[in-house]
Amino acid sequence: MVNIESISELHDILGCTKPKHPLITLIDYNTVNPRDSYYNVPFKLNFYMISLKNNAECELIYGRKYYDFHEGSLMFTAPGQILAKGSRSGNEKRDGWMLVFHPDLIRGSALWHKLPEYSFFEYEANEALHLSDQEKEIVDRIVSHIQVEYSGNLDTYSNDLLLSNLEVLLNYAKRFYGRQFITRTAAVKDSVVKFERLLQEHCTTEAIEKAGMPSVKRLAQEMGYSPNYLSDMLKKETGKTAQEFIKLHMLEIAKRLLLTTKDPIYLIAERLGFEQPSSFTKFIKMQLGVSPAEYRRLKAE
Incomplete structure (x- = not known):
């Protein structure tokens, strides 16, 4: 070289x-x-x-x-x-x-x-x-x-x-x-549908426990795009980047686990691919404004 x-x-x-x-x-x-x-x-x-x-x-x-x-x-x-x-x-x-x-x-x-x-x-x-x-x-x-x-x-x-x-x-x-x-609206719309379907497959607790938290790089690679191109295409069509889509899906899974199970916070964090419980807590507080424990308590009242 x-x-x-x-x-x-x-x-x-x-x-x-x-x-x-x-x-x-x-x-x-x-x-x-x-x-x-x-x-x-x-x-x-x-x-x-x-x-x-x-x-x-x-x-x-x-x-x-x-x-x-x-x-x-x-x-x-x-x-x-x-x-x-x-x-x-x-x-x-x-x-x-x-x-x-x-x-x-x-x-x-x-x-x-x-x-x-x-x-x-x-x-x-x-x-x-x-x-x-x-x-x-x-x-x-x-x-x-x-x-x-x-x-x-x-x-x-x-x-x-x-x-x-x-x-x-x-x-x-x-x-x-x-x-x-x-000008490539039809192809873009098809790609958006494909991305959302792929994200659904990757955003299950089973898939995350097996392969880890989904990443823009991995999803883009499976679709045959570069990460930046995929995010820019999604942003133009939907108003959200690939990373924002992933965060929304991860948040929904987290909320469901917090409300439908009695698993400790650290275990939910582990199941969702977070390396540290503190990272999971930070993620939830950034998205919801409260900690995982506070969210659980508020919804239980």
């Missing part, structure tokens, strides 16, 4: 000319010409990447999966992701670009603190954003502004303008993903 730590190192590996900025770059896929020895070699990218491919016959290995880019597919990756270029093809078309920026470019800024809002950086490759022609024009225009800004003579305003344009780009991506969830 090849660890790529800097923008200049990335340019060198891809056979591109030297970068114009040490922390951000826009690479046209037509300019990429890596040596044969770099094909099918896994790379660990230690920066953020936004990649657009158009009408592409380009196979990318993302993690352990192959992903064939289609027209207007926008993909986001966070630092630490593993990527590789598929085998060289004589008919390979390269229409698109990758915008890459190092974490140091935004570290400590307002955008740095807003990054958790852009959960698509943790999506899987097959959850890429598919752009309409109008959306692609907007994205291309913003990226062009970013390139102009970092390519010119840097001054005291350069970094602020770069970060502002990056934030605009990410905000549009968030909007476009919202549109994508809406």
Whole structure:
């Protein structure tokens, strides 16, 4: 595996000319010409990447999966992701670009603190954003502004303008993903039904005692989604994240056990997969405003 730590190192590996900025770059896929020895070699990218491919016959290995880019597919990756270029093809078309920026470019800024809002950086490759022609024009225009800004003579305003344009780009991506969830309403509704059915199966005392408390990661994996994509899809359709769904189901089980059994609190906590009774007590107090024992007493009166 090849660890790529800097923008200049990335340019060198891809056979591109030297970068114009040490922390951000826009690479046209037509300019990429890596040596044969770099094909099918896994790379660990230690920066953020936004990649657009158009009408592409380009196979990318993302993690352990192959992903064939289609027209207007926008993909986001966070630092630490593993990527590789598929085998060289004589008919390979390269229409698109990758915008890459190092974490140091935004570290400590307002955008740095807003990054958790852009959960698509943790999506899987097959959850890429598919752009309409109008959306692609907007994205291309913003990226062009970013390139102009970092390519010119840097001054005291350069970094602020770069970060502002990056934030605009990410905000549009968030909007476009919202549109994508809406336009795929039928598929989304089917996924919501499947998720709720799967959650019901996992949220029984028998299932929890056997496999532990259900997690977003485990449920998403069973559905073929990344955890962030699943939560964002559910939030858009239902107003609740996957974690909120799990909490509601766990709360209902807890309430039922507290009211229909005389089991001690520590035993109920254990049956529900809580490592410590104190964690269970904290969970109940956060959801109901009272401790498990107080809830039992109030309902018994």
